[in-house]
Amino acid sequence: MDWTARLNKVMDYVEENIHGEIAEEEISRITACPYTMFQSSFSQIVGIPFSEYVRRRRLTMAAYELLNTNRKIIDIAMDYGYQSDDAFRVAFKNLHGINPAEVRKANPPLVFYCRLDFEINIKGVDKMNYSVVEKDAFQVIGIRRITPYGGGTWAIVKSDGSNDRIRDLTGSFFDLGLCFGFDEKGNNDYMCAIECSDYQGDEYSVYQYPATTWLKFEAKGKISDNTLGSVWQQINNEFLPSSKFHKGPLPTIEKYVLWNDAEDICLVEIWIPQ
Numbered sequence: 001m002d003w004t005a006r007l008n009k010v011m012d013y014v015e016e017n018i019h020g021e022i023a024e025e026e027i028s029r030i031t032a033c034p035y036t037m038f039q040s041s042f043s044q045i046v047g048i049p050f051s052e053y054v055r056r057r058r059l060t061m062a063a064y065e066l067l068n069t070n071r072k073i074i075d076i077a078m079d080y081g082y083q084s085d086d087a088f089r090v091a092f093k094n095l096h097g098i099n100p101a102e103v104r105k106a107n108p109p110l111v112f113y114c115r116l117d118f119e120i121n122i123k124g125v126d127k128m129n130y131s132v133v134e135k136d137a138f139q140v141i142g143i144r145r146i147t148p149y150g151g152g153t154w155a156i157v158k159s160d161g162s163n164d165r166i167r168d169l170t171g172s173f174f175d176l177g178l179c180f181g182f183d184e185k186g187n188n189d190y191m192c193a194i195e196c197s198d199y200q201g202d203e204y205s206v207y208q209y210p211a212t213t214w215l216k217f218e219a220k221g222k223i224s225d226n227t228l229g230s231v232w233q234q235i236n237n238e239f240l241p242s243s244k245f246h247k248g249p250l251p252t253i254e255k256y257v258l259w260n261d262a263e264d265i266c267l268v269e270i271w272i273p274q
Contacts, residue, residue, distance in 0.1 A: 003241040006031045007045075007118040010038075014054060015115055018061055019079050022054055024184075036181030037247055044232045046116065049186020056113040059095045062088075063110045066103040073100050130239070133214045133271075142166070142174055142193030144205040146183065153177075153190045162192075166204075170196055177254035178207065191251075207251075213274040215245055220267045223259070228268050235270065248273040 009030045014022060024035040031038045042050045058080040065076050077088030077100075092100045096110050103110070143162050145153045154177070157163050163173050172194060180189035191205060199206065217235060221227035240246065250273035258267040 003031075004118045007042075011116050011118070014057065018058060033247070034181075034249060037249070039182035039186070040179060040252075041236050041247070043182060043186065043188075044229075045118075045236045047229075049182060051184060051186040053113075053116065055091070056095065057115065059092055060111070060113045062092065062100075063096060063103060063112075066100055067110075076100075129218065131216045133216050135209075135212065135214055137209060137211045138195055139197050139199070139206060139208050140176055140178065140191075140193040141196045141199045141204040141206050142176070142178075142191050144178075144180075144189070144191035144207075146187045146189050148187055152188075153192050157192045166194060170194055175256045177256065178251040179254075180251045209250060209273075212248065212250065215272040215274065217270040217272075218267065219270060222264050223261060223266050224264050227266060228254070231268075231270060235272070245272075245274065 010027055013026060013030060017023075027038055028035045039050050042053075046053065062076050062080045065071060065079075066073070069076075073088070074085050077085055080088075082088035082091065089099055092098075096103075098108055102108060143153060143157050145156060147153055147156075157166075157174055167173050174192040174194050176191075176193040176195065178191040178193055180191065182188055191207065193205075193207070217231060219228045219231035252273065253269075253271035255269040255271060256266075257269060258265065260266070
């Protein structure tokens with residue numbers, strides 16, 4: 001079974017368990033990979049965390065039940081995983097713009113999120129350049145944070161002086177972004193780092209990569225065109241499903257060779273461990 005088919009099996013599983021528990025262990029079994037790896041791929045492909053997709057589907061179906069049944073609001077709330085009327089009301093209003101009780105009064109416009117279906121769509125004129133690199137063990141140091149998105153960590157290190165302090169220590173700014181994966185709420189465990197073999201202090205987080213094989217890609221173009229995100233989508237939607245390669249358990253790396261907001265250009269190497 002290829003990756004696209006496995007993703008669609010996960011979507012089937014979500015629909016079958018929309019009223020119950022979405023078990024990480026079952027998703028890992030369906031996808032044949034660790035749950036954190038699935039979360040990372042899903043977010044890069046779809047553009048939202050998996051937990052947010054599940055939340056939207058549940059609130060979409062809850063709205064349907066409010067319109068088409070006479071069930072009590074608290075019963076519907078609990079059926080879709082909310083333990084209190086208040087929690088359900090806040091979540092429902094954030095998505096639909098109105099309180100659940102108002103749905104049955106005025107027949108208002110509501111938001112609908114469809115079930116996702118994945119397919120491979122590869123155009124013959126497109127190509128992806130990559131290389132396979134054998135790399136010895138190496139160490140990185142940096143600032144590791146859990147934020148709603150990977151870029152949040154970059155905002156921290158650029159605003160609190162960390163980037164300047166690491167340059168004073170090593171001679172260079174942070175140039176590596178390590179993605180360790182996503183938690184159950186879709187938050188990204190991300191590290192802004194730099195390669196450094198002889199660090200002995202305690203100010204920075206340290207991560208040691210073993211010797212391994214890497215896939216290396218390049219994202220080169222305009223920042224405003226979402227070049228980096230587009231290359232990630234190609235990797236996850238086209239390259240990995242159509243090749244014999246797969247992501248290993250180590251954190252992926254984005255190496256920022258060039259990122260110039262003023263000139264709207266970037267060159268980022270994407271390193272995927274095997």
